[in-house]
Amino acid sequence: MKTMTLTMPLDMHVHLRDGEMLETVAPLTSYSFSGALVMPNLVPPVTTLDMVRGYKKRIQAAMESDDFEPYMTLFYQNYSRSFLEEVKDHIIAIKLYPSGVTTNSEGGVASFDIEAMRETLEAMSDLGIILSVHGETNGFVMDREAEFMSVYEMLAVHFPKLKIIMEHITTREAVKMLDQYENLYATITVHHLMITLDDVAGGMLRPHLFCKPIAKRPHDREALLKVALSAHPKVMFGSDSAPHPKHTKESCGCGAGVFTAPIALQLLCEIFEANDSLDNLQAFVSDNAQQIYGICPDFKEVVLVKHDFVIPEMYGSVVPMRAGETLTWSIERVD
Amino acid sequence: MKTMTLTMPLDMHVHLRDGEMLETVAPLTSYSFSGALVMPNLVPPVTTLDMVRGYKKRIQAAMESDDFEPYMTLFYQNYSRSFLEEVKDHIIAIKLYPSGVTTNSEGGVASFDIEAMRETLEAMSDLGIILSVHGETNGFVMDREAEFMSVYEMLAVHFPKLKIIMEHITTREAVKMLDQYENLYATITVHHLMITLDDVAGGMLRPHLFCKPIAKRPHDREALLKVALSAHPKVMFGSDSAPHPKHTKESCGCGAGVFTAPIALQLLCEIFEANDSLDNLQAFVSDNAQQIYGICPDFKEVVLVKHDFVIPEMYGSVVPMRAGETLTWSIERVD
Numbered sequence: 323m324k325t326m327t328l329t330m331p332l333d334m335h336v337h338l339r340d341g342e343m344l345e346t347v348a349p350l351t352s353y354s355f356s357g358a359l360v361m362p363n364l365v366p367p368v369t370t371l372d373m374v375r376g377y378k379k380r381i382q383a384a385m386e387s388d389d390f391e392p393y394m395t396l397f398y399q400n401y402s403r404s405f406l407e408e409v410k411d412h413i414i415a416i417k418l419y420p421s422g423v424t425t426n427s428e429g430g431v432a433s434f435d436i437e438a439m440r441e442t443l444e445a446m447s448d449l450g451i452i453l454s455v456h457g458e459t460n461g462f463v464m465d466r467e468a469e470f471m472s473v474y475e476m477l478a479v480h481f482p483k484l485k486i487i488m489e490h491i492t493t494r495e496a497v498k499m500l501d502q503y504e505n506l507y508a509t510i511t512v513h514h515l516m517i518t519l520d521d522v523a524g525g526m527l528r529p530h531l532f533c534k535p536i537a538k539r540p541h542d543r544e545a546l547l548k549v550a551l552s553a554h555p556k557v558m559f560g561s562d563s564a565p566h567p568k569h570t571k572e573s574c575g576c577g578a579g580v581f582t583a584p585i586a587l588q589l590l591c592e593i594f595e596a597n598d599s600l601d602n603l604q605a606f607v608s609d610n611a612q613q614i615y616g617i618c619p620d621f622k623e624v625v626l627v628k629h630d631f632v633i634p635e636m637y638g639s640v641v642p643m644r645a646g647e648t649l650t651w652s653i654e655r656v657d
Numbered sequence: 658m659k660t661m662t663l664t665m666p667l668d669m670h671v672h673l674r675d676g677e678m679l680e681t682v683a684p685l686t687s688y689s690f691s692g693a694l695v696m697p698n699l700v701p702p703v704t705t706l707d708m709v710r711g712y713k714k715r716i717q718a719a720m721e722s723d724d725f726e727p728y729m730t731l732f733y734q735n736y737s738r739s740f741l742e743e744v745k746d747h748i749i750a751i752k753l754y755p756s757g758v759t760t761n762s763e764g765g766v767a768s769f770d771i772e773a774m775r776e777t778l779e780a781m782s783d784l785g786i787i788l789s790v791h792g793e794t795n796g797f798v799m800d801r802e803a804e805f806m807s808v809y810e811m812l813a814v815h816f817p818k819l820k821i822i823m824e825h826i827t828t829r830e831a832v833k834m835l836d837q838y839e840n841l842y843a844t845i846t847v848h849h850l851m852i853t854l855d856d857v858a859g860g861m862l863r864p865h866l867f868c869k870p871i872a873k874r875p876h877d878r879e880a881l882l883k884v885a886l887s888a889h890p891k892v893m894f895g896s897d898s899a900p901h902p903k904h905t906k907e908s909c910g911c912g913a914g915v916f917t918a919p920i921a922l923q924l925l926c927e928i929f930e931a932n933d934s935l936d937n938l939q940a941f942v943s944d945n946a947q948q949i950y951g952i953c954p955d956f957k958e959v960v961l962v963k964h965d966f967v968i969p970e971m972y973g974s975v976v977p978m979r980a981g982e983t984l985t986w987s988i989e990r991v992d
Contacts, residue, residue, distance in 0.1 A: 462874060463859040464799065523858060523871055524798040526910035532862040539797060572908050574976065575861035641909065 324628035325654065326591050328604060330356040330619045332611045335454075335489055335509045335560025336583065337361045337425075338392070340377070344384045346638035347565050350584040352390035354653055356608070356619035359393045359454070359560065362417055363426040367397035371409045378412075387656075389622050393615075395454060398431060400438060403445035414615055415452040415487070423458045423466070424534040425564070425577055430456075434473050436480055443477070447484035452615065453477070454487045457496070458535055464519070467535050468495040478503035485614065490514065490562045492535040494545035500556045507614050509560025510550050512589045513580045513643055518543050529571045530641050533562070534578040551597050553605035558614060561586045567639040581642045585633055589643075591626050591651035627654040659963035660989065661926050661935060665691040665954045666942045670789075670824055670844045670895025671918065672696045672760075673727070675712070679719045681973035682900050685919040687725035689988055691943070691954035694728045694789070694895065697752055698761040702732035706744045713747075722991075724957050728950075730789060733766060735773060738780035749950055750787040750822070758793045758801070759869040760899070760912055765791075769808050771815055778812070782819035787950060788812070789822045792831070793870055799854070802870050803830040813838035820949065825849065825897045827870040829880035835891045842949050844895025845885050847924045848915045848978055853878050864906045865976050868897070869913040886932050888940035893949060896921045902974040916977045920968055924979075926961050926986035962989040 336358040338348050351358050360381065362368035368377055374394050381392045396409065398418035419430030431439075446453060457474060458466035474496075477486055488496050488508040499506050517537045522528050531537070549557050563586065564579025571577070582589065587607070594603045612618065631652030635645045671693040673683050686693050695716065697703035703712055709729050716727045731744065733753035754765030766774075781788060792809060793801035809831075812821055823831050823843040834841050852872045857863050866872070884892050898921065899914025906912070917924065922942070929938045947953065966987030970980045 462853070463855050464874075518797070520798050523867065526912060527862070527864050527867040528910060529862050529864070530909055532858065536858055539799075574865055574907055575863060577861060 326600060326603070326626045326651070328587065328607055328624045328626065330612070330622050331587060331607045331624055332356055332559070332619065333358040333561045333563070333583070333586065334487075334558050334611045334615070335359055335361065335511075335562050337363070337562070337564040337579070338381055339565060340364050340380065343565055343638075344380060346640065347563075347583060348381055348384035349386040350637060351563070352385035352387050354584070354587055354624055354656060355390060356622040357391035357393055357617070359415060360395060362395045362397040363419065365426055367426065367429055368395070369397050369399055371412060374409065374412050389620055391619055393617065397429065398453075399429075400442045401445070403441060406442070406445045406449055406451060410449045410451055413451065414617065415454040416446060417454040417456070419456045420458060420460070422460065424456060425579065427456065434476065436476065443481045443484055447481050450616070452485045452487060454489055457488050457491075463536055464538065467491070467493045467538075471495050471499060474499055474506060475503070478506050481505070490535060490560060491546065492538050493542045497545040497549055500549065500554065507556045507558070509562075510546050510557055511560060511562045511580070512582055512586050512593070513537070514543065515547055515550055515593055516589070529576040530643060530645070531580060532576060532578055533564070533580045547597070550606055551594060551599040551602060553602035553610060555605075555610055555613065557606070558611035559586075559590070559607045565640040568636065568641050571641060581637070581640050584637060585642055585644070585649065587624060587626060587653065588631055588649045588651040592649060595651075623657040625654045625657070626651050629654070661938070661961045661986070663922060663939060663942055663959045663961065665947070665957050666922060666959055667691055667894070667946045667954065668693040668896045668898070668918070668921065669822075669893050669946045669950070670694055670696065670846070670897050672698070672897070672899040672914070673716055674900060675699050675715065678900055678973075679715060681975065682898075682918055683716055683719035684721040685972060686898070687720035687722050689919070689922055689959050689991060690725065691957040692726035692728055692952070694750060695730060697730045697732040698754065700761055702761065702764055703730070704732050704734055706747060709744065709747050724955055726954055728952065732764065733788075734764075735777045736780070738776060741777070741780045741784055741786060745784045745786055748786065749952065750789040751781060752789045752791070754791045755793060755795070757795065759791060760914065762791065769811065771811065778816045778819055782816050785951070787820045787822060789824055792823050792826075798871055799873065802826070802828045806830050806834060809834055809841060810838070813841050816840070825870060825895060826881065827873050828877045832880040832884055835884065835889065842891045842893070844893055844897075845881050846895060846897045846915070847917055847921050847928070848872070849878065850882055850885055850928055851924070864911040865978060865980070866915060867911060867913055868899070868915045882932070885941055886929060886934040886937060888937035888945060890940075890945055890948065892941070893946035894921075894925070894942045900975040903971065903976050904974075906976060916972070916975050919972060920977055920979070920984065922959060922961060922988065923966055923984045923986040927984060930986075958992040960989045960992070961986050964989070
């Protein structure tokens with residue numbers, strides 16, 4: 323039977339939440355990944371060393387395996403150099419949210435005043451802390467990411483030694499940026515490789531496919547597929563897996579987020595196989611991220627096999643993407 | 658207190674459904690409107706004279722007032738001239754659905770073969786039966802209406818004496834068509850005067866604002882407002898009020914439709930007043946439709962007053978648009 327072995331797969335953008343939800347989702351990520359970049363948008367957001375340490379401990383307590391590294395992040399604010407020096411061995415990135423653009427981003431950046439941000443971004447640049455960015459404006463939903471490109475340009479030009487990750491990119495405009503600025507990189511989710519707005523709102527309305535940034539047009543998905551399938555050295559996998567309880571997704575005001583953590587590797591095998599690109603999957607789900615972030619996860623091997631896997635209807639209170647559907651790849655074992 | 662009197666208001670596009678749902682919604686429309694064009698997309702669709710008669714009787718039985726005229730329609734198929742002659746005194750329009758574009762449209766037109774449609778459309782043209790069209794392709798959700806303009810053009814050119822209604826238009830492309838072909842007209846809903854895709858999916862996902870055609874961009878809404886507020890003689894009000902039970906709207910696959918029947922006139926007063934256009938509302942909600950359709954409803958007067966009205970959370974099993982919110986206009990009496 324056809325198999326696919328992935329070594330040290332990494333999810334470079336994941337929401338593990340806290341409390342009961344953390345207990346549900348952390349083991350699902352720690353099972354099949356060697357490490358993951360953990361988003362800091364808790365309530366309140368992670369902004370101090372104590373909060374980083376505390377959150378990391380809670381994650382480690384919730385994991386079911388000890389061969390998993392939660393790469394920690396801070397929620398972007400203007401931090402002093404001395405604080406960043408103190409915290410730098412405990413985080414690998416700082417996540418910047420424009421204010422109000424997604425779940426728990428209210429405390430984010432309201433305006434991109436380069437001078438006000440200079441001390442923080444220069445210190446990050448000097449200390450090798452990566453800037454991870456949710457790149458959306460508050461404009462019309464289909465334009466938000468493309469409109470944000472000017473902010474990426476400004477950041478890339480003003481801080482040429484700062485590594486900047488365009489998180490969960492969804493447009494051809496963002497793909498184009500990868501080759502225009504040496505210090506711009508990107509994560510791509512598995513769902514944005516699969517869906518467009520048509521899947522969310524073209525037939526029935528599908529709350530479990532509703533996410534931010536919203537899925538865009540077919541030509542955008544094609545552009546994402548092209549760089550993912552070829553494992554462009556500046557892109558890496560980040561699931562943006564974001565659990566919400568079923569009752570809040572299926573309600574009159576549903577929050578944004580697609581839950582893919584336990585099925586991401588299986589889905590990626592399907593997509594890469596269907597496009598004759600399985601050979602590039604290792605780079606997309608691990609090697610590129612190791613290179614970009616300069617991280618060396620402990621050895622772990624995930625063996626996938628071409629064997630049907632029926633996605634559960636629920637994981638705890640959370641409905642995963644494609645619940646109840648059958649995937650053609652499953653995880654056989656993790657060594 | 659400020660009042661607004663509307664005489665013979667008409668809703669030229671409404672879904673009254675059947676059975677229990679008909680019992681819920683028919684009285685809400687018959688209370689505040691003199692008449693309404695009733696959509697034929699039941700299951701199975703209304704395609705025979707017996708079905709028209711039967712459905713009209715059920716509507717009349719469900720109404721709570723007898724001063725309301727249900728203007729009946731057939732579901733478009735290629736009908737013979739003799740059938741159309743037989744049915745013409747019982748309907749005023751035939752509604753054409755491209756196959757699969759919206760609720761219960763599966764039996765619609767799969768391809769626009771003018772020659773195959775010629776007998777039907779020429780007979781309709783000769784007999785003064787109006788062609789009412791759901792104008793969407795099966796393309797990308799944001800492009801479906803604009804892509805359909807070439808079909809409208811083809812129909813308008815081939816059947817110059819046929820009155821064609823572009824139903825529930827949502828784009829500036831459709832607005833532009835009004836002045837390009839003498840025989841093209843349009844209905845506009847109240848929700849498309851109020852919302853864009855941002856309201857549906859820009860913040861939280863709002864299933865009760867999910868409709869087909871989906872709400873578009875700000876510039877599209879502006880174009881609709883412009884012709885509605887000025888009561889362009891070729892546009893008329895059609896609510897496209899489309900009830901779905903709450904549990905099906907708030908689920909993992911929610912159907913398209915916004916329910917506005919009982920609040921449409923109040924909302925229109927708000928919108929027209931806010932844009933200093935109250936003087937044009939009578940034409941938009943009645944006079945234009947009388948002219949276009951050549952109909953003369955019985956006398957009815959709806960008096961609205963500038964007085965707060967809290968929209969109920971539910972009407973039967975249906976959640977209306979803006980449930981629980983307060984409108985500044987209410988219906989004082991109907992004479």
